[in-house]
Amino acid sequence: MRVDVSAPILARNERLAAENRQRFAEAGVFVLDLLASPGAGKTSMILATIDALRDRYRIAVIEGDIASSVDAEKIKAHGVPAVQINTGGACHLESDMIRRAVDTLDLDEIDLLIIENVGNLVCPTDFDLGEHAKVMILSVPEGHDKPYKYPNIFARAEAVILNKYDTLSVFDFDEAEFREVVSRLNAVAPVFPLSATTGEGVDAWTAWLAERIEAVRAGSGPAGLVGQEGTDET
Ligand code: MG
Numbered sequence: 096m097r098v099d100v101s102a103p104i105l106a107r108n109e110r111l112a113a114e115n116r117q118r119f120a121e122a123g124v125f126v127l128d129l130l131a132s133p134g135a136g137k138t139s140m141i142l143a144t145i146d147a148l149r150d151r152y153r154i155a156v157i158e159g160d161i162a163s164s165v166d167a168e169k170i171k172a173h174g175v176p177a178v179q180i181n182t183g184g185a186c187h188l189e190s191d192m193i194r195r196a197v198d199t200l201d202l203d204e205i206d207l208l209i210i211e212n213v214g215n216l217v218c219p220t221d222f223d224l225g226e227h228a229k230v231m232i233l234s235v236p237e238g239h240d241k242p243y244k245y246p247n248i249f250a251r252a253e254a255v256i257l258n259k260y261d262t263l264s265v266f267d268f269d270e271a272e273f274r275e276v277v278s279r280l281n282a283v284a285p286v287f288p289l290s291a292t293t294g295e296g297v298d299a300w301t302a303w304l305a306e307r308i309e310a311v312r313a314g315s316g317p318a319g320l321v322g323q324e325g326t327d328e329t
């Protein structure tokens with residue numbers, strides 16, 4: 096006998112995600128959900144993003160990890176509020192975890208909320224947290240074949256960051272093939288080659304992000320739809 100447990104869990108998650116989305120819209124906070132494998136450089140990318148945008152926007156971070164508060168400590172040491180969620184074994188964040196983390200923050204004092212999801216290319220894709228955009232980070236050392244193996248995350252992402260781009264010459268990474276496969280899975284998501292270490296490419300990424308933050312602040316973007324197909328991208 097087989098019982099499908101995923102349907103009620105996902106339905107409950109969607110309901111709480113809608114409540115989160117409403118709170119974010121009311122406070123004018125743009126919420127980014129960052130998805131990647133362990134070691135893709137999510138935390139370094141977040142620090143580079145903070146450095147590029149901190150003069151213009153008030154930023155806070157929610158760190159999702161199975162255990163430890165190492166990443167949240169790094170963010171706090173950078174002078175930015177950070178809340179650590181320990182999932183205690185779960186391999187993704189859910190909307191009720193985000194709600195409890197958000198309860199500890201003052202949303203009226205935040206323009207950009209970055210959620211670093213648990214390092215995993217599979218199930219975080221299926222869990223709406225109430226964010227405006229899911230953005231996926233792949234790092235060059237992971238290889239250009241990842242979109243073949245994990246198509247859903249590439250199809251779902253609103254932008255794809257190709258991190259550790261400064262190591263391109265060291266690895267057998269075919270950027271043209273990578274871009275080709277990604278564009279077949281997702282015709283609209285831009286690809287941002289970037290190095291959180293050297294700073295190369297950070298400007299293009301943060302310009303894309305700033306446009307979305309502005310749209311939410313201006314109240315012009317319907318929550319959860321900013322940047323998706325159908326909005327006027329130029
Ligand atoms: Mg991290």
Ligand code: ZN
Nearest residue numbers: 185186187218
């Ligand atoms: Zn999971």
